[in-house]
Amino acid sequence: MMKKVRLIFAILLINFVNPLFASNLAEIKGKVIDATTNEPLSGATIYIADLKATTISNANGEFLIKNLPSKGKFLIEVRYVGYKTISQLIDLTDAQSLKFSLQQAVIESAEVVITGTPFSSNNKTNSLAVVSVNREKLTQAGGTNLIDAISKVPGISQVTTGGAISKPTIRGLGYNRVLTIIDGAREEAQQWGDEHGVEVDQFSAARIEILKGPASLLYGSDALGGVINIIEDFVPAEGDFNGNFTTNYATNNGLSASSLMMQGNTDGLVYRGRVSYKNAYGFGYAGKTVPNAGFNETNASGMIGLNKAWGYTHLNLSRFNTNIGLVEEGPDDDGNFTDEDGNLITKHDARNRKLVLPYQNINHYRAVLSSNVLLGGGQLKSNFAFQKNIRKEFEESKDAPGLHLNLNSYTYDVKYSFANKGVWEPTIGLQGMYQDNVNNGDEYLIPDYNSNNIGFFGYLKRNFTKGAVNFGLRYDYKTVTGKDLTEDGEQVFKPFENNFSNVSGSIGISYEVAKDLVFRANAGSGFRAPNIAELGANGRHEGTFRYEIGNSNLKQETSAQFDLGLEYTAEHITFGLNAYSNRIYNYIYPGNFNNETTPFTDEDGISTSLPVYRFVQTDADLVGGEASVDFHLIKAIHFENTFAYVKGTNRANDLPLPFIPAASLNNEIRFEPTLKGLHDSFFKIGLTNVFKQSRFDSFETQTNGYTLLDVGVGTSFKVKKGKINVWVTGQNLTDKLYFNHLSRYKPEGIYNQGRNMSFGISVPL
Incomplete structure (x- = not known):
């Protein structure tokens, strides 16, 4: 298998190098102006996502993008702060001077998105709405990590293990049911674990696109619940070289985080480098600091590629390293x-940044080759990735890990979108992954295993004047082979070989029923094969306070989800409403049944008992919705409100499903004054209202509701190289004692993080 993968990489690399000698070049030029005054707009961003081509308008509002293909239709996007974002399909065969007249708006319209579609598209034509969160909002959220920063998006929750680890949950579904995409490739980093967070440099995200609902059609297994797509910075304009330095400090856990990035574009040769570092001691609440809850993180990444008339090819390399303290017991x-x-343990000692036993050490290496080659009038997009995840847990000694997992993942994703005139948009695709995992330690939780899966799909989108319809079919096949392990005459893992296959499909429509009012509907099926922990776990999971036992007889999960949405965007008000019903057959979850425990003796010889969690299956229903109402009656004042609710039901006994987030209501007032000499100034105050979770499984407990007070203030001022941004944010200002229902520390009586102030600055280079 390894030889085949290397051969595929070599062949494709040769194919991507050959087009370098193509000589058919085109360029587009144009001007961006104010629609009312006809004044030029300097600093507008012009971007073609499918070609990763970008530029900025000059002082006269003029722009030029070179090294483009001589033919083809592509969606171009024009954005400028304080104006409606517009997108337009352009034909490069008849490239003319373009003029974009932007209208001033309190509310910026939806961006062009790339998630949930084989090619970039206006979000209004997607049957499943994609929520986009830009870098400014991520920064101003003051989150301790990337998932924490998006956790207030309606329908998004997080499974937390202190301040260091957050796992995304979309509409009550998490773990291997939510697919995370980084650098265009699916992340593979042992996502089955409670304390296995998203392993990516949070500073590298230019924006995050979140697709809610089953996305198995385009992404395969593990996208049953949705997709979180972490998107890197725009490629700089040709001839441009720039950079950025960002740093911030948080008071609650002493978190210091800094990142340096430099990038450039020389005649279509594009490159970027970034290094980042984070360090924190244990988080605190009500005057207490949780000992050994700190972490440190070091990231390095680089990109080199070519943007030419034949398309683009980019190679991304990154290394993510983190050390995370594990809390063994509560207060x-x-x-x-x-x-x-x-x-x-005094507060002074608990704030020691040096980790003690037990702790995790994680290294995640990623290499991704992403390309879009214009071929036969269509687009051949591909992503080939290799990832190595080395996870070590040190319990008794810092010299030798107990649990030591080494996971290698090889993924490929090839799609061909046929030539189109912007009406019919057909695409076919092939995706797959090969994995092998080896235990190198003397403790075990999952067996050595390998897996192989492949999927084929066909997708068709039909655009019309006021919307679009789309539909598609997909077939997946996956094998998982668990290895036998016998130690000291006792069988730790029994061997197994499981095969899973599925046909899934989707059909949807997006239609503008009236001016500024868009209706969406989608019916889709999802598929997920059981992960290795669900199939073969047998051991104590450090940091989760439980013993896990898998079941190799588990069946695959399949789902049928119906989604309805209504979105209204006017000059001074936006309104959004989404409702969904998701039935999952053979839903897999871990449970502690009949108070089952197992004896356990720690490294100090102290005997105790751990609750035993076994993986079981049932049919399940998840029903819920999200609503948002934003008022902008005065240009400088924004009043934004969101609500989200999901109800999970075990159909076997009509009882609640476990690990379902509570309903939440978020309110925020934002004031954006115009101050002389300053730009993008804001002051915000918000309330996060989380309701009581009174629906819980027999092995869970009720979680009381709570309200958190947040504030933020920031501004920017122009310098020769760009803009310097400064901000201060505050979370949980009242220092409220509370438990999040999905906190892994809740069973041990450890509260979530208390009051926190974050100070940051970003400087262009």
Whole structure:
């Protein structure tokens, strides 16, 4: 298998190099002006996503993009702060001077998106709405990590393990049901684990696109619940060389985080480099600091590629390294943390940045070759990736890990979109992945295994004046082989070989029923094969306070989801409403049944018992919706409100499903004054209202509701190289004691993070 993968890489690399000698070049030029005053707009961004081509308008509002193909239709996007974003399909065969007249608007219209579609498209033509969160909003959220920063998007929740680890949940579905895409390739980093977060440099995200609902048609297994697509920076304009330095500090856990990035474009040769570092001690609440809850993180990444008339090809390389302290037990009856001898751990000692046992060490290496070659009038897009995830857990000694997992993943994704005139848009695709995992430690949780899966799909989109319809079919086949392991005469893992296959499909429509009012409807099926922990786990999971036992007889999950949406965007108000019903057959979840426990002796010889969680299946229903109403009655003032609710039901006994997030209501008032000499100034105050979660499984407990107060203030001012941004944000200003229902520390009586202030600055280079 390895030889085949290397051969495919070599052949494709040769094919991508050959077009370098193509000589058919085109360019587009134009001007961006104010629609009312006809004044030129300097600094507008002009972007063609399918070609990764971008430029910025000059002082006269003029722009020029070179090294484009001589023919083909592509969607071009023009954005400028304070104006409606517009997109237009352009034909490069008849390239003319373009003029974009932008209208001033309090509300910026939806961006062009790339998630949930084989090619970039206006979000209004997608039957499943994609939510886009840009870098500014990510920064101003003041999150301790990337998932924390998007957790207030309606329908998005997070499974937290302290301040270091957040796992995304979309409409009540998480773990291997949500697919994370980084550098265009699916992330493979042992996502089955409670404390296995998204392993990506948060500073590298220019924006995040979130697709809610089953996306198995285009992404295969593990996209049953949705997709989180982390998108890198725009490629700089030709002849441009720039950079950025960002740093911030947070008071709650002493988090210091900094990142340096430089990038350039020399005659279509594009390149980027970034290094980042984060360090924090344990988070705190109500005057207490959780010992050994700190972490440190070092990231390095680079990109080199070519943007030419035949398309583009980019090679992304990255290394993510983190050390995360693991909390073994919660506070005593008085709320104090003590060591193994019962001695009180002082706040000063708990804030030591040096981790002690136990802790995790994770290295994740990623290499992704992404290309779009214009071929036969169509587009051949491909992503080939290799990822190595090395996960070590040190419990008894810092010299030798107990649990030591080494996962290698090879993924490929090839799509061909046929030539079209902007009406019929057909695409066919081939995707697959090969994995092998090896245990190198003396403790075990999952067996050595390998898996192989392949999927084929066909997708067709029909555009019309006021919307679009789309439909498609897909077939997947996957094998998972678990290896036998016998130690000291005792069988730790029994061998198994499971095969899974499925046909899935989707049909949807997006239609502008009236001016500024868009209706969406989608019916889709999803598919997910059981992950290796669900099939073969047998061991104590450090940091989750439980013993897990898998079931190799589990069947695959399949789902049928119906989604309805209504979106209204006017000059001073936006309104959105989404409702969904998702039935999942053979839904897999871990449960502690009949209070089952198993004896456990730690490294100090202290005996205790751990709850046993076994993976079982049932048919399940998840029903819910999201609503948003944003008022902008005065240009400088924004009043934004969102609500999200999901109800999970076990159809076997009509009882609640476990691990379902509580309903939430978010309100935020944002004031954006015009200040002389300053730009993008804002002041915001928000309330996060999380309702009581009274629907829970027998092994869970009720979680009370709570309200958190957040504030933020920031501005920017222009310098020769761009704009310097400064901001201050505050979270949970009242220092509210609360448990999030999805917190992995809740069973141990450890509250979520208390008051936190974050100070940041971003400087162009």
